Amino acid sequence: xxxxxxxxxxxxxxxxxxxxxxxxxxxxxxxxxxxxxxxxxxxxxxxxxxxxxxxxxxxxxxxxxxxxxxxxxxxxxxxxxxxxxxxxxxxxxxxxxxxxxxxxxxxxxxxxxxxxxxxxxxxxxxxxxxxxxxxxxxxxxxx
Numbered sequence: 001x002x003x004x005x006x007x008x009x010x011x012x013x014x015x016x017x018x019x020x021x022x023x024x025x026x027x028x029x030x031x032x033x034x035x036x037x038x039x040x041x042x043x044x045x046x047x048x049x050x051x052x053x054x055x056x057x058x059x060x061x062x063x064x065x066x067x068x069x070x071x072x073x074x075x076x077x078x079x080x081x082x083x084x085x086x087x088x089x090x091x092x093x094x095x096x097x098x099x100x101x102x103x104x105x106x107x108x109x110x111x112x113x114x115x116x117x118x119x120x121x122x123x124x125x126x127x128x129x130x131x132x133x134x135x136x137x138x139x140x141x142x143x
Contacts, residue, residue: 054120056087061126064118069095071116074108079117086117
């Protein structure tokens with residue numbers, strides 16, 4: 001029995017030593033380097049840019065997707081009916097919804113049912129479209 005008690009005491013001492021070791025290990029973790037750097041606070045997010053005018057101009061021959069409708073750009077800019085930049089197009093065929101007038105406000109003039117307003121990302125300029133095609137016909141030996 002006496003031996004057993006001695007073992008128990010020894011275990012207790014060992015636990016205490018281990019706790020002490022852990023405390024020592026924790027000390028280096030408290031270096032100030034771990035504090036998040038205040039740099040992030042100093043750089044505010046840049047303000048949101050104004051609507052950027054797309055690389056589309058009045059008079060451009062364009063194709064509207066989806067549907068591959070051909071037309072001519074008649075208006076580029078902001079409108080009263082919806083926020084952001086819109087492209088007004090006089091379509092070659094009667095595939096539009098109006099004659100360039102929306103909600104009683106005239107943006108451009110074209111034949112009835114030939115006018116259409118689309119977002120710039122739905123417009124493919126004919127010259128950039130042709131450029132795309134010619135890029136594919138490049139001879140690989142030129143590289």
